[in-house]
Amino acid sequence: MSIKLTSEVVRVAGESEILVSIDGERVKVEYDSLASPRSFESLVTGRKYWEVPYVVSRVCGVCSHAHFWASNLAIESALGIKVDEATSTLRDACNKLQILQNHVIHLGFLVLPDYGYSMRNDKYVSTLLKVNRVVNEALRLLGGRLTNPNVYVPGGFTEDLKQPVIKRVVNLLGSVGNDLRELANIILSIELPELEDPSPEYVSLRNSPSVTVPVEGPYIIDSSKNTYTVYENYREIFVERYLDLSTSKKCLMTGEKVFHTGARARLINYLKDGSGLSSELRYLIARYEPLFKKNPFSNIYAKIIESLLIYENLLQTLSSLDTGKLSRVRPGNSFSGGFGVGVVEAPRGLLIHYYELNPEMRVIKADIITPTVMFSKHIEVSSEALIKGLLASEEGRDESLVKRFVEALVRAYDPCIPCAVHVIKMKR
Amino acid sequence: MVKVYVNNNEVEVSQDALVIDAVEKAGYEVPTLCYLKGLFNEATCRMCVVKVNGKVVPSCRFPVFEGARIIVDDSELRRLRRVNLELLLATHEIKCWSCVRKGMCELLSLSKRLGVEGIPVCSECPLRGRSCLVLKGFPCLGPLTVAGCDAECPRRGSPCIGCRGYIMSEDVWVRALEEFYKDNVSLNELKSLISFFWSYLPQNLYRLVREVSNVEY
């Protein structure tokens, strides 16, 4: 028997498609992006160093801060600029706010409907919108524009973020603590479908999502079993593959390991030496950790717990931050060319930017690896596992039910399709 | 006292009142530029035009009369105001980057309200003067970009990258390129930034940039 199940996944950022072929015992899932190639890497080629972050932050409207920060990091490290701690903390805060915003939106509007929550249920929708609004406002205050940030350039912030602004952000965030917890209660009361993670390999930046300053290469990346020191060797660790008929690539770890990155991975790795958490969070993480390691669906739990964690962390760091020391470093005149790598934790996982500059400080080579590229293979293998499980049971007879489960799984990963940044190479 | 009708609302005003008084009393607003109550009402700017019994008249000069039917706003009046404002701006050197009226200019705020094209981001930028980004050597596209974003990027110290599109008026470009950019920023960098969002500049503007910079584009 050979069944082909094709479904366009809605409620993800962008357009994507899963193609399921069932042939007897063998199940094959292909997860594909339908987005057209966007060629960002070649767009920035030839541009002056300071223009690059403006361009690449437009890769994605959802995590523009992550791209902005990663590109700034890469360029700074190429130019040999070291920014001060307050600057790094503020950039990290921007990124965290974006993670928070992304998680809230994703959980509320993309995931909850899968579990029977109607958008007409104003109780949680209004809570969601309130959190979203406050986080957006905080992001606007710190990071300039909501999408496509504009407040810092390689070397530091363009405007002096004054203490009252930070204080306002802290006050704003303080006003949504209860709403966030309320939301957490709703999310954590969801009953997740059973699924065994077929490839329990979790990759994240060390110490993420806690404070990650000073952020400069080389970057220490934890996986479940190993620890990698990543800089110019990032290509050896993250191996990308081109797929036929798709504009996106699939990424595997060294030794062709399928891995997961994102909220779930961050929490699992963070707990290895997690410290400085409130007892409430420590309890929550401890309680759900076994589930995180086992079930890919639990990514949504991880997201809300991470949101709480980030929220707590932001309040702590921002209220103790002294912005009086913000300095702006300008690149020196003598530059003989070089390259730089920037790695940050984007809302969906690891994000790697690489730029090579010529002596005129213009980009001659750019490379971006986005989180969706990294975990899309993981989506495929866990979907295969899910379908195999379903087929073994009674429910597997119902094609539409299979479709629904698979789609729910894909959405739980929160894939982001606009991340298709590479230039596609045609193979004939 | 005479009774007049402003947009069909009955208003009573004194015998020697002007149409603009009646309009204001009825709670409506007419844009004015040259009118200064009690000091100047020569009706030269023609911004305050309204219709009285179907006839287009300047409200700052026209006296009221019993039963006058005044229309403050309709598509034709708005078009007349817009055309007049465009004419006014046609002779106006839009050099907002060096203007002393820091965003307090009635001309531009009115232009934006009436949808007149050709007003640069500089008109909204609080950095004008000594802290202007171009004067610091950044190729900020503020002088060439259509206003309306409230100068969000220059406001926070990062140069305008022109995401709202370019001003079509060639004069604005000539002035900006020859009087402003030329002495302050590297034109090569400026060109690079122009290609950011404006890869397909119209031929005339494209030619201007090339002429000013004398470098192959």
Next chain:
Amino acid sequence: MSEALELGSGTRKISELIVRVPLASCTLAAGASKVLESIEKALGKLGLEARVKKTGCMGLCYLDPWIELESRGLPPTIYANVKPEQAEGIIRRYVEGDLSGALAVRSEASGFKGVPTLNSLPEWRLQVRYVSRNCGFIDPESIEDYLRTGGYSGLKKALKLGREEVIEIVRKSGLRGRGGAGFPTWYKWRVAYEQRSDVKYVICNGDEGDPGAFMNRLLAESDPHRVLEGLIIAGYAIGASRGYIFVRAEKPLMADRLEVAVRQARDYGFLGEKILGTDFSFDVEVYRSAGAFVCGEETALIAAIEGRSRPRQRPPYPATSGLWGKPTVINNVETLAHVATIFQTGLDEFTKYGTERSKGTKMFCVTGSVRKTGVYEVPIGTKIRTLVYELAGGPPDGRSVKAVQVGGPSGGCIPADLLDLELDYETLQSYGAIMGSGGLVVIDNTNCMVDVAKYFITFTLAESCGKCLPCRVGVKVLGDILEKVASGTATLEDLELLRELGESIMRSSLCALGGTAPNPVLSTLRYFKNEYEEHVVMRRCPAKVCSRLVTYEIDPARCRGCGQCAKNCPVSAISGQPGKAFKIDTSRCTKCGQCLIICPFGAVVKG
């Protein structure tokens, strides 16, 4: 004209000769003063005793300079286009009874010795000489001449009536302003009359500024007393104490003659304290303005007398608050002449001409591409075709009428296929033109309509006072766009902009100058859109006028190789060898057109 015959009656001899020489600005420009000199010389040489009378002009400009000879036993005879050296021969032959070379005889009966009567000429027969009845016959500087033709009888009649009755008569006549807008004259008078004010003014608007319009000048130079009489009647009707005659300083003869008339009227008691024994006192001053087109607008005219010539927003209308804040009536020269004539002749003589809504006659200046340029007085409602073809003789051979610009720079172009329109205020307005002061410029097929519109816009642009925005900048922008069209760089969007902008300027300008300035553009755009589109899309000027769209070439078949063109080319774009056909280098040619003018063989052609 029988009156003219009797002018010198009394003691003269049988052989007494009267020579009339018209001395108005137009005939003087054509050389009338030299003709006058030569006539005086000839009379001395021939030993003839004659009276030389200096008259005004009768408005047939193509005859200038003409003279009229009159003698007992011979009909008064008109000779056209007289050259100074011909004067002696003409007089000698006339005295001998030989009328050869004469244009017409002024006789009620049939012609005389093969010379047709003036009335048999279409350009005279079709006219109704109502206000211009004296033009060309009487001496404008002589009040006696005017009195002899019934002058000031109208004033005497009016002074016997009450003021309201005078206004009532004007109302009954249906007289409308002859200055352009056609506003009922009586209404202005009535409003001014009803104002309670110790001082009131009347102003005669003689600031005739339209290119191609000169009927006011002609009237005031040839029959100034008639204008003055009308002004005094107007002053009486509203109870004014003072009148002004506003004349351009560029028309000195007109101002001089009016001043002479004012002096003479004062001497005869028609002006001054207690006129003709009534308790009406009135005096007139001739005001010479520096001459700006905008001063024809009544508020600007008032401001000019006050010392600053810019229009202001109406209301208040001058009739309620005009000169120095006092009620003021402003009437055109021709309107006032009509008033005087109405009171002289009675209502019926006036109201039997004209249409239902506009009574009487109107003087029209027909210029441009016609054979018989001149001023023609015809009843309102006469067809444009009659005026252009029958009176003015139509365009010269080989040309055809393309359009008629009615009303000067404020008016619009009426295309050739609408020539059967009747000339009255409402009809013209509905076709995008205005009556204006009554200038008709005939445009033939060698003219480019874009160029015509450009000409008028350039005129208005120069004459705009710059007070209000739409006129000051809008007209300039219109001019810029027309320039773009004429140079082939415009787009079809520009044409749309031209229309939209023109309509906006008309709607929102302060005074009538801006309110009518876009008329030439809008009317040409309306009737000759294809010509505009030809410029824009095909980059071609169909009439081969717009120099940027025209190329000059030398036809080798006709070129004799004289080299004149090459010598005169300012950019040395023409080269060749003597005796062989020359060539124009189109890449260097600036299209100045010098070669076309200079070539003696017509070998340079426009392409």
